[in-house]
Amino acid sequence: MNRLLICLAALIGPAVLPSVAPAEDFRDRYERWTRQVDSQGNTFFQCKYHYPALNGDSVQYVIWKPNDARKRNYYYWTSDGINYWGKCLAPGATGFNPEKLQWYCYQRLGDVTITLALSQGSCPAPADADPDDWIVAVPAPPR
Numbered sequence: 145m146n147r148l149l150i151c152l153a154a155l156i157g158p159a160v161l162p163s164v165a166p167a168e169d170f171r172d173r174y175e176r177w178t179r180q181v182d183s184q185g186n187t188f189f190q191c192k193y194h195y196p197a198l199n200g201d202s203v204q205y206v207i208w209k210p211n212d213a214r215k216r217n218y219y220y221w222t223s224d225g226i227n228y229w230g231k232c233l234a235p236g237a238t239g240f241n242p243e244k245l246q247w248y249c250y251q252r253l254g255d256v257t258i259t260l261a262l263s264q265g266s267c268p269a270p271a272d273a274d275p276d277d278w279i280v281a282v283p284a285p286p287r
Contacts, residue, residue, distance in 0.1 A: 172193065172194060172195040172196075172279070172280075172281075173193075173194050174191050174192070174193050174194075174206070174283040175191050175192040175194070176191060176286075177189045177190065177191045177208070177283070177285070177286035178190055178191065179286075186209070186211060186212065187211055188207060188208065188209040188210075188211075188212075189207070189208045189209075189210070189285070189286050190205055190206065190207050190208075190225075191205075191206050191283055192204070192205060192206075193205070193206055193221075193279075195270065195273055195279075196273070196274070197270070197272040197273050198272055198273065198274060199272065202223075202270065202272055202273070203223075204221055204222065204223055204270055205221070205222045205223070205224075205225045206219050206220070206221060206282070206283070207219070207220040207221075207222065207228075208220070208234060208285060208286075210285070216234075216237075217233060217234055217236075217237035217238070218231040218232065218233060218234055218237070218248075219231060219232050219233075219234045219282055223270065223271070223272075228250055229249065229250055229271070230247060230248055230249040230250060230268060231247070231248050231250075232245050232246060232247045232248070232279075232282060233245065233246040234282070234285060235282065235284055235285055236285065241264070242281075242282075243265075244264045244265035245264075245265065245267060245279075245282065246261075246262075246264050247261075247262040247266060247267060247268055248260065248261050248262065249262065249268055267279050267280060
């Protein structure tokens, strides 16, 4: 429910924040990408996003699937490594703008998952983060 409220708040009153911050101003950090293989043998990449949460430091997982034609243009976000709560356009995707990220949030309603497109430049905060601590930058894809 908190994610839905965050997504709806972003839709109603979007904040436009820069997507790239100088390292000294950026409290959040990304670990290096690691290569993973899913149960069907498909390769994907994962990196951890660390940020200050309301109850201490916390981690989100960023998943990128460059070999999946339907998913290669997005970074997927999850707090448990399994269930995605949102996605954003990945660097190199058509329409990617590092100054105004394009975000989408997922919300489950019973057996149905809906996708909410946020205004370009509106950035969600993880559900356990300070609502003012927006995700303001994404990592470059692995080489």
